[in-house]
Amino acid sequence: MSRQLHTFPGGLKLATFKHLSDSEMAQQQALPERLILPLQQHIGIPAEPVVRIGDQVLKGQVIARANGYVSLPVHASTSGRIIDIGDYPVPHPSGLNAPCIVIEADGLDQWGEITPTHEYASVDPQELQTVICECGISGLGGAGFPAHVKIREGVDNAVDTLIINGVECEPYITCDARLIQEKAQYVVAGTRMIGHAVQARHCVIAIEDDMPASYQALAELVGEDIELVTVPARYPAGGEKQLIQVITGKTVPSGGLPIHVGIVMHNVATAAAVYRAVTRGEPIISRYVTISGNVERPRNLQVLLGTPVKDCLANCGFTDDGRSKIILGGPMMGMRVRNPDIPITKTTNCILIQRHEPAPPALPCIRCGRCAEVCPVRLQPQQLYWHAESGNFRAAQSYHLFDCIECGLCAYVCPSHIPLVQYFRYAKSKVAETERRERGAEYSLTRFLEKNARAERLRADRARPLPPDTSQALAEKRSYIEAAVARSKQKKELLQKDQADDD
Ligand code: SF4
Ligand code: SF4
DSSP states (O other): OOOOOOOOSSOBOOOOOTHHHHSSOOEEOOOOSEEEEESOOSSSBOOEEOOOTTOEEOBTOEEEEOOSSSBOOEEOSSSEEEEEEEEEEOSOTTOOEEEEEEEEEOSOOOBOOOOOOOOGGGSOHHHHHHHHHHTTOBOTTTTOOBHHHHHHHHHHSOOSEEEEEOOOOSTTOOHHHHHHHHHHHHHHHHHHHHHHHHTOSEEEEEEETTOHHHHHHHHTTOOTTEEEEEEOOOBTTTSHHHHHHHHHOOOOOTTOOGGGGTEEEEEHHHHHHHHHHHHHOOOOOEEEEEEEESSSSOEEEEEETTOBHHHHHHHTTOOOOSSEEEEESOTTTOEEESOTTSBOOTTOOEEEEEEOOOOOOOOOOOOOOHHHHHOTTOOOHHHHHHHHHTTOHHHHHHTTGGGOOOOOHHHHHOTTOOOHHHHHHHHHHHHHHHHHHHHHHHHHHHHHHHHHHHHHHHHHHHHSOOOOOOOHHHHHHHHHHHHHHHHHHHHHHHHHHHHHHHO
8 A cells, every 4th residue: 555645835846957967877986196084074073083194094994983972983985095184175165174184095995804794683773873883874865964873863762664765856966866776775775774773663765756767776676664655856855854744744843853753764875875884894985976067977976985076077077167166965955165175075965066147136025925935844934034134033043943944945936036045044153153152151150150159158167156166176175285385384484483593
């Protein structure tokens, strides 16, 4: 019996441009001369280097260890020599540098020792979680949340449904579709492994209804234990909360997590990475990346992590004429980067080249309501904009600013060309900054009050009269003092007597 699907509010059917890159097999990107591996390719605490400059490393070797529970190790993507540990440009909207380990490839691409886990189904779920963590797997759909943490949430809670998300709803991006078509057996086996790790009652793999080749590849492999579901292609159907709503009809509460409604969700590429980690002991050192848009040969590449973006672009025939912009991710949620030397990381799913057109001037809001119609989380973007624009960030927060998933639809339809998402990102950063400051001020105030209370206690202690002490010790002390005074008096009298005799 096929599952009854539900719907989510808003959303829009967008032109997909998937045909540009989806038609041919993913090509292996050449090994670069050097690989730049950021210590933070995931949400959480950056990894801590365990190698030194000059060390020789093998492919798959841990070069930086996880630095806490919400952290992941970094592995060498190839064999070679560590030539630097320092700050390099990384994929971040700030454009700032961040700590990285640089490997000079020796060209041998020689694997170090890796340990497979046999018979995963008989392995304790917590042990699988450890394997997934040690292999450095984060969400490969773009968010970068450490996979073992999500799995841990599942281990600690009753999981009704595990959803493996292959709904690649953003235009141009086809890396998940290509992965499914080329490695469907990894995706299906990885789904079973995660299902076992979280002890899910149901496992679902979800794709869009305009992915027939992916459907065919998966349909041949799923058994009765995995449900293959196609959802209507409508942006942003692949958003975590939207997909949960479509598949289960459940709504993840504001500020809540999928596990709060009994759901764990992972991306198809994460499932494939889990399969490789468990059956072969392979850490995550490469990924599929879509190169599309204004390039000569749009396609998907299998890229070693740490490979410079510019190498991938050159492979696809891109020459910079100064009139293009590089976007990491898709056109709706991606981020513009200016430095093509930045490396491919675990979260890089697409490099999109677009013509750089000057943005049309923003006009006043005409209260047409189009933005609210398309918002998939039922927000009032015009109200959010009103408060964000006037600097009233707390008021924006009361309009559920933090439920905004930054899908970009409101700005996409706005006839006044107001860059709404930029306002929302700015407002979020200001609220976060204020909360940080307030937490800091609260901490200082607490310390100040504690110090004052200590000083006050000390003053009160000193001012308090000593209680009459009838103890044996005090009596002895008194008699000791009285005896000493008597001796001194006696000595003084003898001295005076001697002096008188001398006179
Ligand atoms: S779509 Fe633009 S103009 Fe229309 S209400 Fe929203 S912000 Fe205002
Ligand atoms: S960017 Fe935020 S406010 Fe705008 S449509 Fe998407 S979720 Fe709604």
